[in-house]
């Protein structure tokens with residue numbers, strides 16, 4: 080729909096020796112004072128609207144059709160918004176709320192106020208870092224199954240690694256959330272429906288810019304209804320199975336049910352349970368799949384980093400398959416994932432709506448204004464990261480970034496509750512697969528980052544798979 084309105088995006092990429100500047104949108108050079116043009120560009124891709132000066136530490140505002148948009152790009156002010164004045168800025172943007180409400184209802188990702196507080200502690204407990212080791216065997220087994228499938232394809236097999244990683248992480252999160260009760264066909268149906276849901280949702284809520292503070296509901300087209308009906312149907316079936324005592328004991332949904340039985344005041348009915356399960360499922364696989372896909376792209380070009388990763392896996396694990404217990408020793412693998420999350424944060428824009436008037440830096444924020452923290456910009460700000468557009472995982476071996484300058488999992492009370500789960504999963508999957516395969520992006524393939532709900536390579540990432548020789552592995 081309205082595809083004629085989309086604009087081309089100029090992409091830059093440079094590889095010279097060990098200097099690798101991976102693909103990113105060039106600085107925006109449209110004329111100032113043309114908000115409609117900017118909005119059309121943003122509709123195509125939110126990452127292609129930033130000018131060179133936006134990649135500096137500052138807070139500034141723009142107006143689009145009279146609506147105030149405040150862009151916060153300095154650690155001090157990021158802290159102010161997400162932590163110090165969290166209560167005034169905890170509310171997600173109308174775009175985000177409207178885009179996801181049909182699918183997730185009052186699920187944690189888009190709720191605020193009392194509902195958010197109550198559900199947050201619930202979800203925190205369920206995906207808490209102390210529980211992550213319990214999900215290790217699921218991560219290991221599922222990734223091993225992929226190793227076996229890839230091995231059967233032969234040297235040079237062509238796959239779309241974004242689809243492969245989405246399949247892998249969806250399987251891991253669905254086994255973790257639902258137990259083994261979901262089954263392959265239903266897992267695929269849920270993943271496909273999520274993908275089509277994303278593609279059917281527009282990236283801008285025009286109603287908000289036309290003066291509706293709450294934005295306008297998305298148009299529930301027959302295809303959108305079909306996607307949602309399919310997802311809800313499958314998840315409801317799983318919840319009902321668990322309620323009837325047929326579920327897997329250690330799954331996340333079983334924990335939700337137990338919490339409800341212990342604390343009936345939570346009032347988690349079937350719909351609320353489904354909303355939280357769908358939220359964890361959605362938030363828990365898409366982001367990790369994008370991270371792993373970007374990591375394969377980066378390793379495919381930066382052979383010197385790939386070598387360091389292989390050497391580390393050999394040193395830590397020898398010939399046996401990496402396990403969750405190896406993760407703390409896999410420092411290069413962790414650094415690669417952390418640098419990937421810096422360059423390609425799967426959630427590149429954190430969008431909030433101010434509840435009341437406030438002051439951020441020198442900017443007077445109006446009630447209902449859109450406040451944007453853009454990890455994509457922050458992570459590429461020269462005063463915070465040396466050579467900010469370069470791929471240099473070593474920076475994470477040497478030390479930690481300054482507080483609130485590196486926020487791929489957000490920060491403050493709304494920080495991602497799945498941080499440890501996602502980080503551990505990404506490191507472990509990378510180590511298990513890199514031990515056995517080299518992944519190569521064809522030389523003539525132009526990689527283009529595209530930001531919709533998450534940041535993915537446009538059209539996925541075609542690659543060839545190469546089993547590593549016995550001697551090498």
Ligand code: HEM
Nearest residue numbers: 187188206362363366367426487488489493495497500501
């Ligand atoms: C590399 C992997 C991941 C990344 C980069 C990531 C990133 C994020 C970010 C940036 C947010 C905040 C969004 C915002 O404030 O607008 C978020 C929220 C959330 N994430 Fe993650 N995430 C990852 C993995 C996971 C996993 C594995 C789970 C569950 C097992 C999960 C569950 C959630 C939930 C439930 C929220 C909503 C929290 C709230 O609003 O209070 N995430 N994630």
